[in-house]
Amino acid sequence: MLSTNRPVIADAFSFRSRGRVAARTGMASSAEETKEPCLSRGLTRWYMDMRGLSASTSSLPLLFTLQPDDQEAVKRFYHLADRHMSLASYLLKYLFIHRTCHVPWSRIVISRTPAPHKRPCYIPLAPADGNENKLPILNVEFNVSHQASLVALAGYIIPGGSPTSAASATNTQSIPSPTETPATPQVGVDITCTDERARRGKSSIPTTEVDLCSFIDIYAEVFSPREIEIMKSNPTSQHSQAAVPLSLEGSIQYRLRRFYTYWALKEAYIKMTGEALLAPWLRQLEFVNVNPPEPAMDGERPVWGSPRTDVQVLMYGQKVENVRIETVSFGKEYVVATATRGPELGTGLATWGDFRSIDIDTDVALCALGKCQCPK
Secondary structure (H helix, E strand, O other): OOOOOOHHHHHHHOOOOOOOEEEEOOOOOOHHHOOOOOOOOOEEEEEEEOHHHHHHOOOOOOHHHOOHHHHHHHHOOOOHHHHHHHHHHHHHHHHHHHHHHOOOHHHOOEEEOOOOOOOEEEOOOOOOOOOOOOOOOOEEEEEEEEEOOEEEEEEEEEOOOOOOOOOHHHOOOOOOOOOOOOOOOEEEEEEEEOOHHHHOOOOOOOOOHHHHHHHHHOOOOOOOHHHHHHHHOOOOHHHHOOOOOOOHHHHHHHHHHHHHHHHHHHHHHHHHHOOOOOOOOHHHEEEEOOOOOOOEEEOOEEOEOOOEOOOEEEEOOEEOOOEEEEEEEEEOOEEEEEEEEOOOOOOOOOOEEEEEEOOHHHHHHHHHOOOOOOOO
């Protein structure tokens, strides 16, 4: 659906994980609690900010602990920042599987479901010692996203039932129903960077009203006419929290941030369903009451802002009741959207953990090197 002559969005969204990740595993607690791993029935959200690593070294820490194919996948990227994001994505997935499945790091293999979705998934190998009586392997749904050196994982344990297989993981509705709840929980997460082109030295950031409208019109195949109209509209002072009307520059910056918020919402939703940007219902999926989350800084340090949970979802003009969705800012540049639906996750019964930082040295290294005290 999207044409190839769209350089802005290609730069801004070219490196990300698409599709849902289904795994047979349990659930870990937040990063601050992972020294003593435990299972949780809530939504776990982890992240890695790789900007400091990319600015200080070209090394790829713990790369050698991944499976050979995964190592090659990381090294395939030309730019160092992309290599570091790919590495962080694998480390988060390995850590999640290791700490929740109680699987030795060296035995973790990331697979993909059959065509057409080909989503990353984890299918446990048979126990090396033939012992089938260890801790049970539980169903888990998890999803990853990465953009502009920020990498995030969201995951959830699926209560009860039998372990998910690669084949059953493909049973995703081609046209999501606005009213029916899926049999199992589904999770999607997406990161957008509101100044991606500026960070990469691009000069095509819209500076006039005409430029901004032309930029937004490029994505008329992705968004509904109403969404396009709202993204173009001038913000009022109450929306921008300004005491006086915004300048043209301020208005454009706000509307660009609003555009990237819409994009994160759209991506998180379609990743939750297991579809992609070619989904035939893409323009029928609408988000209402979208206001970009405010930038969040503690001095010079990026922090997580206050989440916005007041967005409503429409499909074919009908309100979708079984979806829980949130946007939140990280620092000045990032907007992260999380979408969940299905039993407990869609009803709000399951708790959502805050995004917790995962550190390669303190949280990952011992597990990756086989020196941790995690259950096996």
